[in-house]
Amino acid sequence: MARGQGTKSSRGSKIGDGGARRQTERVKTARRRKIGSTQWLQRQLNDPYVQEARKDGYRSRAAYKLSQIDEKFKLFKPGIKVVDLGAAPGGWTQIAVEKVLPEISGGKVIAFDINEILPIKGATILQGDLFDTKVPEELRHLTLGKADGVLSDMAAAATGHSKTDHLRTMALAEEALRFACDALIDGGFFVVKILQGADEPALFSCMRKSFGKVKRYKPAASRSDSKEIYIIGTQFKGS
Ligand SMILES: C[S@@+](CC[C@H](N)C(=O)[O-])C[C@H]1O[C@@H](n2cnc3c(N)ncnc32)[C@H](O)[C@@H]1O
Structure with a gap:
């Protein structure tokens, strides 16, 4: 911690x-x-x-990105239930645990990644591929219609070819959105990382159908030379 x-x-x-x-x-x-x-x-x-x-004591510099997103959009509060997709090594999960305080508030933070995540006090850790139908079943069971927030910082390993990297990240973002639409309660929030490119507007307009408010945001901790940006959907309208 x-x-x-x-x-x-x-x-x-x-x-x-x-x-x-x-x-x-x-x-x-x-x-x-x-x-x-x-x-x-x-x-x-x-x-x-x-x-x-x-x-x-954070496991990644990415922790500051989520902290800055929360400073701007005021998403977290103690006692809520949050799913963190693509959570390894765990910086975002550490921030979520600090804000949700699962051990004293009754809230829950579930961290999910294809790679191993070493234990984080207060978080429930699950390992698997979001595209693998069997593994997310366990995740879905824990969260179906019960999550106040879904976070996705998922990213595929960079190839260096910007169009390919954009498309691979968009595929992860779309899968995360599908997951979020099943998992969220009405009024819930969704934060998703993308790399800017041609397919971004389609995801943005898809999110506008499901969320009352949708904004793009690049936190100061996100490198200025990176195409990374976050889309934040709040006021989930229900699946
Ligand atoms: C940028 S890192 C996340 C950093 C993390 N938010 C933190 O604060 O430490 C992206 C993560 O997405 C995960 N990932 C990529 N594809 C995935 C998939 N299909 N299912 C689950 N996790 C995936 C990677 O394993 C990687 O750990």
Whole structure:
């Protein structure tokens, strides 16, 4: 669990100020390390959110994205039931647990991923592929018509070909929307990650049919050079 109370950095101060003072770390290009992985390592070492996540005890820098989304849209409160799709390694789940407080509020946070998620106190963890009909059955059983919120930060491994990456992420987003429409209670919310591209408007208009309000949002923690953006649907109209 995160050591700190809430997400300090999402409030802006530490990351903005600290980033300016920090010295840029350079990574020596090892003879057998590819240039791409050297650049990735250098970016990780110099990313203020990576450093802050390490300090605050979050498993990923992505934790700050959800925290900033919640600051903007005020989605969470103690006692609600939330499903986190594509939750590994667990940064979003940590934030959800901090806000839902399952152990004292009677709320629930269910984290689901195709990869293993190490235990997070207060969260129920399930492993499986959202496209695999058998595994989501267990998930559906736990959540059918009972979830106040569904989150999806699911992403396929990047190929580097932007159109392919866009389409693969859209397929995950559409599946997450299908899941959310079965799982949510009336008035519930859905947060989904996409990579911007040609198919985005179709998902957006699909969401507008099911949610009273639909907004796009790019949190400050989302890298500016990335096509990643989040679509937030609130006031679910019912399946
Ligand atoms: C960007 S990571 C999520 C990071 C996470 N939100 C956090 O805060 O730590 C995307 C995740 O989506 C998961 N994923 C991709 N395809 C999936 C699928 N078909 N079913 C379940 N999870 C999937 C990946 O395994 C990966 O862990």
